[in-house]
Amino acid sequence: MVKKRVTITNLSGLHMGAAGKFCDEAIKYADTKIQFIYRDNYEANAKSMLSVLGASVQAGQEIEIVCDGPQEEEALISLVELVESNFGEL
Secondary structure (H helix, E strand, O other): OEEEEEEOOOOOOOOHHHHHHHHHHHHOOOOOEEEEEEHHHEEEEOOOHHHHHHOOOOOOOEEEEEEEOOOHHHHHHHHHHHHHOHHHOO
16 A cells, blocks of 8 residues: 555545546556545545545545555655646646
């Protein structure tokens, strides 16, 4: 299992578009369990749009991405890069 804390820096937080990109990226790693832990120990399934949106993560807030499985390292790097790129938003 690998994990890393990242800050959501895009202005709209994990809104519909950003959440969709996050889920799409997580789904690429079918054999790896991916979730993120958010305030008050809310655990979101990174492959579920409803779970990600349900966290209501706002700009400036921190999440901990947790990956467990055969592609855990690759998945973590990819998701951290996506967050750090502001989900491709300006």
